[in-house]
Amino acid sequence: MTSMILLAITFLCISFIMMTLANILSKKSFIDREKSSPFECGFDPKNSARLMFSLRFFLIAVIFLIFDVEIALLLPLIMTYNSSNIFIWLITSLLFILILLIGLYHEWNQGALEWAN
Template sequence: MISLLIMSILILMISFIIMMLATILSKKSFIDREKASPFECGFDPISSSRLPFSLRFFLIAVIFLIFDVEIALLFPLILIMNFSSIMMWFIVSSIFILILLIGLYHEWNQGALNWAN
């Protein structure tokens, strides 16, 4: 029990030291406006250096992430099937998949899955 406490304190101290070192080393001593501006062969920049980000691409990525996490959450359900009743397992997994399908239908109905209008 004491070794677990000592190990926990040691891990917390190491993580705190690493966070403090990262904070100290990441600070810039001064900000130079010329170095921060985009360089286009000595000419003034014509347009913004940042390109607009497609919101549709972001929504598709979030939907993919949700279904990717869903697969990771369904694997433990298969493992606990041996330890719990089949009916309880079926109800929990059915509710989980039903919630995901309702969300997918809502996204489809709102037009978030259409790439071209």
């Protein structure tokens, strides 16, 4: 028991020393104005280099990913149809589809599926 505690303390000390060394060695020694600017061609930028990102597009992408993963979770239900109890399979699949439909209704009700306002 004491050897495990000693080993854990040793690992913690080694990891702390490595993180401290990495933090000290990774600092830049000087800051150059041209190197820290977004364009390195010698011209000063007229406006910000950052472009506005559409939050609506991000929301649609997240909703797509969520429903895509849920569809991937529905595929094994089809494969287990023959090897499981029909009543339990039906309850499980209907409950899962009901949760999907409630989520879709909530997103629709919140207006997240409307692209143009």
